[in-house]
Amino acid sequence: MISPDQYSTLANELLSWFATNKRALPWREDYAPYRVWVSEIMLQQTQMERGVAYFQRWMEALPDIMSVAQAHEDTLLKLWEGLGYYSRVRNLHKAAKIIVAEHGGIFPEKYSAIRALPGIGDYTAGAIASIAFNQDVICIDANVERVFSRIFDIDTPVKQKHNMEFIRKTVAAMLPSGHAREFNQALMELGALVCSKKPHCSRCPLQQHCEAYHLGIPHERPVPTPKKGIQHIDVATGFLMHKGKIYIQKRPDFGVWAGFWELPGGAVEEGEAPEQAVVREFMEETEFPVQIEDKILVVKHGYTTYRVTMHCYFLTFAQKHSAEPVLHAATTYQWVSMDELNDVTLPAGHRKLLDHLQNDMRLKPLLQNS
Numbered sequence: 001m002i003s004p005d006q007y008s009t010l011a012n013e014l015l016s017w018f019a020t021n022k023r024a025l026p027w028r029e030d031y032a033p034y035r036v037w038v039s040e041i042m043l044q045q046t047q048m049e050r051g052v053a054y055f056q057r058w059m060e061a062l063p064d065i066m067s068v069a070q071a072h073e074d075t076l077l078k079l080w081e082g083l084g085y086y087s088r089v090r091n092l093h094k095a096a097k098i099i100v101a102e103h104g105g106i107f108p109e110k111y112s113a114i115r116a117l118p119g120i121g122d123y124t125a126g127a128i129a130s131i132a133f134n135q136d137v138i139c140i141d142a143n144v145e146r147v148f149s150r151i152f153d154i155d156t157p158v159k160q161k162h163n164m165e166f167i168r169k170t171v172a173a174m175l176p177s178g179h180a181r182e183f184n185q186a187l188m189e190l191g192a193l194v195c196s197k198k199p200h201c202s203r204c205p206l207q208q209h210c211e212a213y214h215l216g217i218p219h220e221r222p223v224p225t226p227k228k229g230i231q232h233i234d235v236a237t238g239f240l241m242h243k244g245k246i247y248i249q250k251r252p253d254f255g256v257w258a259g260f261w262e263l264p265g266g267a268v269e270e271g272e273a274p275e276q277a278v279v280r281e282f283m284e285e286t287e288f289p290v291q292i293e294d295k296i297l298v299v300k301h302g303y304t305t306y307r308v309t310m311h312c313y314f315l316t317f318a319q320k321h322s323a324e325p326v327l328h329a330a331t332t333y334q335w336v337s338m339d340e341l342n343d344v345t346l347p348a349g350h351r352k353l354l355d356h357l358q359n360d361m362r363l364k365p366l367l368q369n370s
């Protein structure tokens with residue numbers, strides 16, 4: 001196993017590799033704290049290519065912290081739409097306001113002040129302190145965990161407390177003082193480009209130090225944590241059409257998809273058909289009596305710990321009825337045209353549905369006749 005007196009050799013080899021192999025990413029142009037911060041939040045749970053496109057769009061719309069602090073939440077949600085995990089963008093908004101109110105609009109440099117901002121945990125605080133300010137602070141993401149579990153051949157689940165503690169201590173011992181910006185990025189970059197899930201050991205600068213490589217078992221590391229079962233949920237929803245418009249409502253400011261616009265609907269209960277569930281949900285949420293005109297389609301959508309099967313219908317009023325709902329699950333509502341529906345922020349499953357609907361030939365006559 002690699003010994004502590006070899007750490008500086010390994011760190012130097014890694015830094016040389018990074019100098020010639022790093023990707024040209026927009027936030028690497030100047031390492032401005034605001035840009036590093038947004039990139040770190042955006043790239044959590046997001047693929048790099050996709051993240052870069054969102055990052056550039058975001059920076060064009062909101063070039064500095066002040067513009068984020070002053071933006072309306074709907075603007076931020078729209079820029080974030082499709083990235084998921086929306087608490088991240090809400091925390092960005094809150095943090096920007098705090099930076100303006102408490103730090104004069106300048107991103108704080110002190111680790112404790114960075115860590116205290118909403119949405120910033122140990123990893124992100126370490127990433128910003130080291131990448132934006134080049135402070136000697138470690139940051140450990142899944143890439144670093146993977147690289148270390150292979151180099152040191154960690155043969156129990158890497159997320160176990162003692163393994164994480166070992167990785168933290170070892171990264172800290174290896175970090176060359178004054179070079180944290182490059183070193184931390186180099187480790188993560190190696191994990192992303194070379195020591196990826198399917199490792200490319202033949203072009204790895206750390207091959208000679210790697211225990212798992214010498215044992216011929218890199219693909220068996222890291223040892224995963226045993227998975228809990230994934231939950232499956234059936235939900236029913238629908239487009240209620242009236243006088244050529246579609247009904248949408250805004251979710252409360254708490255809970256899942258807080259503040260998003262949505263179609264009414266919810267979980268299909270035990271012993272219930274999705275057709276019954278959609279009629280019941282509309283009654284419970286809006287007191288609208290609705291009837292099904294047609295089934296549109298079934299959309300399957302995956303989240304971290306559950307999978308949703310969404311049954312969707314074209315709906316009209318079952319009897320002559322006022323267009324004004326009694327709201328039980330929303331803060332406000334509106335009747336919108338198909339074009340206007342493109343401009344509101346919808347949960348991912350509803351957006352998928354809408355994309356399909358644009359090409360559904362049944363929609364136009366139904367809208368005209370409703």
Ligand code: SF4
Pocket residue numbers: 147150151194195196199200201204205206207208210211212213218
């Ligand atoms: S030699 Fe292979 S397994 Fe080891 S660090 Fe390099 S890429 Fe990863």
